[in-house]
Amino acid sequence: MADPIQILSVTRKPDSASYQQRVENWIAPLAEQGITVTPRTWPKPGPERKALLDEMRRADAVWWHRNILTTRDAKAVRAAAKLWVIDFDDPLSYSSKNGGQPSWVRRRRFNATVGRADASLVGSRFLADLSEPFGHPIEIMPMAVDLPDAVPVRESTDGQPVTLLWLGSTSTQVYLRDIADVFTRLDTEVPLQLRLVGGKKLEFPGSKLEVDHRPWSPEEQDRALREADLGLCPMPDTLWTRGKCPYKILQYMAWGLPWVGSAVGENVVAAGEGEWARALTADTSDAWASAIVRLAEDASRRRAMGERGRAYVEKVHGRTALTQQLTEFWRQIVARPAR
Template identity: 25%
Template sequence: MKVLGIISSLTDPASRARVLQYIRPLSKEKIFIKPRFFIPDPYADPDPWAYKLKKFTGINEYRFLSAQRIIKRLPLFWEQLKYDLIWQNRLILFKSSFFEKKLQKTTAFDFDDALWVYDGEKQVSEAISASQIVFAGNEYLADFAKKSNNNVFIIPSTIDTDHLFPKKKDTNYFTIGWIGSSFNFQFLEMIRPAVEFLLSTNKDVRFMAVSSAPPPQFIFNNDRMIFKQWSAEEESNLINEFSVGLMPLAENDFTKGKCSYKMLQYMACGVPVIVSPVGMNVKILSQREVGLSAITNEDWIAALQKLKNDAGFYRACQINGPLLIEEDYSVKKYAPVIANLLRKTTK
């Protein structure tokens, strides 16, 4: 089976977690995925030429950007003919279901965020309705999808355990760690006071942030406040430097759809977690003893202190994390499930 995998980019977390990491295991099932992504991305600014054209035509530069996005996606109409199925992660065109309604091939719509909050409920519902099968990352997302499609399956975000796994830690520091995209910088203010308190009261504590750019909430000095550039190649080594992994989230309609990918990454590396009790985080915490939840600043401080000082609890979380990943959140478990569903959909 030949599958066209429509994704946001090769480095986008959702693209990697939902589609790209299945390329190798699904090839063993004789399902071959060709990734396809589009530039500019949904949040790009118009090109300089668009501003120049505006001076002569009076047409808003963002209209040129919209036209550019559509033109870049038009080849999909003949590219699709080479494939048996389209597996798309999110909408093909930002805030539009135009392409989903026009494509002729069997489509699997896959999503791990509450896309309708930013893309529009009507647009996302239309894309889901036009698909033959839907993969939703959790129950909250599945409930939304079932309003428009009867063929909905919960496929949680999973971990490639050949890529992320526990490694020996060579440091005397208790390293408070966070990994994430710049979109999630907004949540770091929730943990900043607790992190600063732990650093001020414990000389053996340090903080490490891993992202594409330094989070503005912190001042990094490469001593006990460390920033490291994310890369796919170094991701496993970087997470394994953490003693504890944090996942702060505000609670709103968008974050309720979060599929806990950051939390799962920590767990796969044997790193105990402290997370906001939002979205799928609550379910995962209830399955095994892998860490703690926190809401207030006092909660974050208490949770950090417990994991730092309670060796027995810490060790239990270290052991349970990778076990739960293997049991319920691994690529190895879900690759055969996805392969079976894709085959049934194309029959």
């Protein structure tokens, strides 16, 4: 039996989806492997922060989620932590506003934090490259997705509309507006409808698409993934999006759903290419429209892509395989001599 490990996880936003996916969802699986993760929130300066720094000194490692620090705060954490691992799933050295513009303040904080850490846990190769200059171990830890026990059988029925699905929030709905003209170019005899789960109700003037908007809930999301025929994942090509792996495409594939997405970053990796493609990517309005029409008109191709996507996420993003990877990472990094 391996020795138990005590990890303190620290975040500034414990309610964020990122924290849930990158840390919180791993607490129970890691506990089964003898690794105890205790969650904490980074407080403002004062007695609570001092107490947290003292707690860091007693832990085997600190699992730091996203928050980039001032040089002063980074030095304080470095002095307290026996082992400091930073986990991030966005290019934190850039501003998330205006498509990931360079930010001198964020770059300085990123360097102060990541440069003092002992290792990086990142969500993609693009993000790994941001940590590369600091010379410490880097582990690419893909986001995990839970797979339903069974994939619905999607039978094509003449006359029934093919349902396009978009999952998201108000903040990402702007990406859907960016491809609004695509919906006016869908030249097909197959009836189409667009279901939006999350965000606000949208209309697309000039399009014949029937738009069905439903507020997000776990039940509504699962219902949509079960009933839809084709997922959508538009996003712009920016420094910010190139490092992201949109969670929605993992959900689509987990449910055996093919998808069309922007040819950006991790979308391209997840989609694959050639005869074994799991999805189609596009970089122009015409390419988007062509991809949607091709899949809308070919149920057998949709089914084959969906099956390949399901197999891919089970292998690359399945929780069982990633639990083993994460367990090995923590055991190996804790066993390393301190920097």
